Amino acid sequence: MTWRHHIRRIKRVLALMLAISFILLQVGCGKQQDQAGQQQAPRKLVVTSYGGAYEEFFRSEVIPSFEKEYNCKVELAVGLAKDWLAKMRAAGPDNPPYDVVMTNEIWASQERAEGFFVPLPSDKVPNLKDVHPLLRNKDDNGVLGIIQPIGIAYRTDRVKNPPTSWKDLWKPEYKGKLGLYTITNSAGMMFVTLVSKVFTGDEHNIDVALEEIKKLKPFKQTDFSGDMEKLLSQGEIDIGILDSPAVARLRHQGLPIGWVAPTEGVYMFEQDFNVTKGSKVKDLAYAWIDYNLRPEVQEKWMRKFYTTPANVKVSVPPELQSDIPIYGDKLQSIITWDWKWINQEKQSLTEKWNKEFTR
The missing domain is CATH 3.40.190.10 (Periplasmic binding protein-like II)
Structure with a gap:
């Protein structure tokens, strides 16, 4: 075999090796891009809500800014308390269909007794400290956020x-x-x-x-x-x-x-916010509750629905006091059961x- 044949063979081998290296490089880059994409994909938070005005308010006034701040997607499970309870019981405490359950205390107390909820850590829900004591459940296992x-x-x-x-x-x-x-x-x-x-x-x-x-x-x-x-x-x-x-x-x-x-x-009437025991995104669930307890969000609820602020840092302006007669120290007049x-x-x-x- 002449030296020219050797050179041609070497060139073919080098070309093949270069092609293989290029393919492997592209595959590796694709995997890295997929992994990066997965890491950046927004996580989903599922929260309960009633329909009508509540749903509209969440979608227009709360969800967009929360999603932007926490890089997540919020899914509203619109319905009624009895239906949420039935679905939670069917799924069990360790695999709940919701991450945050907002409902009346008559239902929340029952779900809490059945082991569906976990306490709210004060470091994860810092606005708890500004909620009126009457509205904080025992051991902070849920909080009354809408009154x-x-x-x-x-x-x-x-x-x-x-x-x-x-x-x-x-x-x-x-x-x-x-x-x-x-x-x-x-x-x-x-x-x-x-x-x-x-x-x-x-x-x-x-x-x-x-x-x-x-x-x-x-x-x-x-x-x-x-x-x-x-x-x-x-x-x-x-x-x-x-x-x-x-x-x-x-x-x-x-x-x-x-x-x-x-x-x-x-x-x-009260809306008790709770984090489910089996939620896989508890950090987002705590953040959602904390967000709804923020003074600026509580004020939105107050001005839209005339609700009594749960956060004591929210002042009821004079022009709204005839519409919101129970606020501040007057919260002590609320009887609990x-x-x-x-x-x-x-x-x-x-x-x-x-x-x-x-x-």
């Missing part, structure tokens, strides 16, 4: 002597003019325990409370606060149990309506209510 105080609403054009206490509802002049919630609404459940507390000093005397409520007959019943608003707006009732934000909205719509914080205290006991008695209480008040 709607419940008192007595009345038509100012039809009620000349407005009630000032819960016991005033039993005045003869209000007979047949009253609206109450059914026992299926948490406000109805709380009203029974409230009557027990007002008349006996102990929220657990349900039978006494039911006997007192029977004296209020006849009264209209509804299982939804929106329907209570309709009953008042349409003049079917003159007095109803209603939250102050709802009354503020009706007043701004032109309805002649007033609201009273009874002398014995008020109760509340033994939800563990209420959930244990729920079935029995529901049966008793239905027997006496559902025909």
